[in-house]
Amino acid sequence: MQAALDRWFIDEILVHEGALVRYLQRCWSRRDEIHDLRQEVYARVYEAAAKSLPTQPKSFLFASARHLMTDRLRRSRVVSIEPMGDFEPSHVLVDDVSPERWCGGRQGLLRLAEAFDRLPDRCREVVWLRRVEDLSQKEVAVRLGISEKTVEKHIAKGMRLLADHLHGSDDVRTPKAATVDRRDGQQRAD
Template sequence: MTQAPLDHWFVNQILIHETALLRYLHRHWSHPDEVPDLRQELYARVYEAAAKGLPTQPKAFLFTSARHLMTDRLRRNKVVSIEPMGDFDPSHVLIEDVSPERWCGGRQSLHRLATAFDQLPDRCREVVWLRRVEELPQKEVAKRLGISEKTVEKHIAKGMRLLADALSAEAGTHPLFAHTVNSDDVQHHAD
């Protein structure tokens, strides 16, 4: 798409939602002074994506992109990258008994956890993040999200169950667990 039609689309389909977008960002982002930067980064992302292909539902795309941007920012602020930097060699760690296999396995486990976390329902993911990662008290999470403490408890329980289910389901297909005994093997050996 050429510049002029894309600019026209952006103004008519995206910028018209700026007031609602700002309300959304202020409601869900705990650092109000960062909202203008979030908005600009979001607009850049949406514009770049639209240059490759226009979304069929621009408003939904805008707000979904905003949610993803905030999640990315939270993750970036809270998690130290597990990717090696520069000439970092996994064997140069403080704990000498960490083998390359164990180091790699830890990275894979973190990746599986991040993937499972991203698949949680939106509200559930927010609650789990605030409660387990940011370690906010249950009462503060309820206040921040405008829900009851009982609802926070339910989201935590659901989130933990879904994460455990996702990780255990993946573990069943993981090569390290390929030799686990299943019920058919037990029955066969019992005969």
């Protein structure tokens, strides 16, 4: 079986080496990593083919390369949480906050809580799930049984209403639209 897999790899995968290298050079900015990427793609393809031969080897090769680059980009964005040196708690100034600043922070928090409580019910629920519980837009939509577009609209409306309240508007709820009565042409609030 090993010899058959090696023959398949040579005939179906290695024949695309030039195209693979050009693809990696076009998509990957760090030129010094191209050969490592190529080898890792080959290793992934070979391991996968040992389990089951792909029906479209060339497509599988390039899809594997694209997935590898995506994985590397994700890993490069992860921030290390390892300490950079000795951390002594004595260097942290906890009592640095003045009473005025502390009180101002409390007042701002109370104002935000008040504005949040005044949001329309569904809007408040969507904003809470998305911004506080940090669920994705899709997760919020699934949990509440609404479309992602509706989640977007509630978030936009909620953020606008919160900002309006925090920047001076008295009422967070959207004012009801005035309509014109067709019978007498007078404007009335709904």
